[in-house]
Amino acid sequence: KAGVTQTPRYLIKTRGQQVTLSCSPISGHRSVSWYQQTPGQGLQFLFEYFSETQRNKGNFPGRFSGRQFSNSRSEMNVSTLELGDSALYLCASSPYKDEKLFFGSGTQLSVL
Amino acid sequence: AQSVTQPDIHITVSEGASLELRCNYSYGATPYLFWYVQSPGQGLQLLLKYFSGDTLVQGIKGFEAEFKRSQSSFNLRKPSVHWSDAAEYFCAVGARSNDYKLSFGAGTTVTVRA
Numbered sequence: 001k002a003g004v005t006q007t008p009r010y011l012i013k014t015r016g017q018q019v020t021l022s023c024s025p026i027s028g029h030r031s032v033s034w035y036q037q038t039p040g041q042g043l044q045f046l047f048e049y050f051s052e053t054q055r056n057k058g059n060f061p062g063r064f065s066g067r068q069f070s071n072s073r074s075e076m077n078v079s080t081l082e083l084g085d086s087a088l089y090l091c092a093s094s095p096y097k098d099e100k101l102f103f104g105s106g107t108q109l110s111v112l
Numbered sequence: 113a114q115s116v117t118q119p120d121i122h123i124t125v126s127e128g129a130s131l132e133l134r135c136n137y138s139y140g141a142t143p144y145l146f147w148y149v150q151s152p153g154q155g156l157q158l159l160l161k162y163f164s165g166d167t168l169v170q171g172i173k174g175f176e177a178e179f180k181r182s183q184s185s186f187n188l189r190k191p192s193v194h195w196s197d198a199a200e201y202f203c204a205v206g207a208r209s210n211d212y213k214l215s216f217g218a219g220t221t222v223t224v225r226a
Contacts, residue, residue, distance in 0.1 A: 004155070033213075043202065043216035056213045090155055099144050099163070099206055101214065103155035 001026055004104035006091050011109045018079040021107045025072050025093030031055075032074040033101060034066060037088040046089075049074055078109075086111045114139040114205045118217035125193050126225050133188040133220050135203030145186040146204040146214070147177055156202060162186060173197070198224040 005024040013019050025032050034046040045058040049068035066076045072093070078085055088108050092101035115138045125131050137143055144163050148156040160171025167179040177188045186203060203217040 035216075042218045045213050045215070048213060058213070092156075100158055100161060101146075101156075103148075103157070105153070105155045108153075 004091055004093050004102055006089075006104035006107050008107060009105065011107060012112060013081050013109065014112050015081055015083060017081050018077065019081060019109060021076045021078075021089055021091075021109075023074045023076070023091030023093075023104060025074070025091075026102055029093035029095050029102070030072055031094045031096070032068055032072065033092045033094070034074070034076050035090045035092065036060075037090055037106070038086070043090070046076070081111045083111050085109065114143065114207060114215045116203050116205050116215055116217035118201075118203055118220050120220045121218070122221045122223070124223045124225060127195050128192050131188075131190045131193045131197070131222065133201050133203075133222070135186045135188065135217060136184050137186060137203070137205045138184065139205055139207060141207060144206045145177075145179060146206070147171065147175070147186075147188045148202045148204060148216075149173075150200045150202065150219075152199075159188070159201075193222075193224055195224045195226070198222055 007022045031050045033048040035043050037043045047066050048056040052068045063079045068074045088106045090106045092103045117136045119134050146161045147159040150156045159175050160169045162169045162179045169177050175190050179186050200219045200221045202219045204214040206214040
């Protein structure tokens, strides 16, 4: 089985722009979670989707949003980018009723 | 709220020596506990998990962890470290009641010297 695929691998944006990150989960996995990783804050939970519904949300501003499609693929959007949004954004998928997370390699976002 | 503390930011160990990484958690109910490993520029790989049952859990790459409820700890161990074990290690706690949202510790960076 192919693993979790995140695109693009690297992104450079400027302040005020918006960005969309994509995640394709492992085939058959219906849950997709997003995490932000920074040297200062570590790994922080953004949100989790299951069958196109957001089930859980972390403590991030409304500029961070996401969605999940019927094929379980997920996108994350960040609007009005700030310097502090520079981070590695990790997507993880898990099977139904299984707590194990399988992570992608992440998208490294740099905001200039 | 659930939380995880990894007291050691950085550990240096000689190749062939034993390794123990500490993890303390805070959660009201029985948690689900995980250890993940991350190599530079990569995502996280699950080493092992504890849900219930035997408190000594075996994982991949020769790692094991022991759940001690009385100490709220879930320490990771490896008897003999290989140079390829140099990476960052994360302990995480989750709960079914919280829809499996994971809270991660700050991580411990392991350096292996020859």
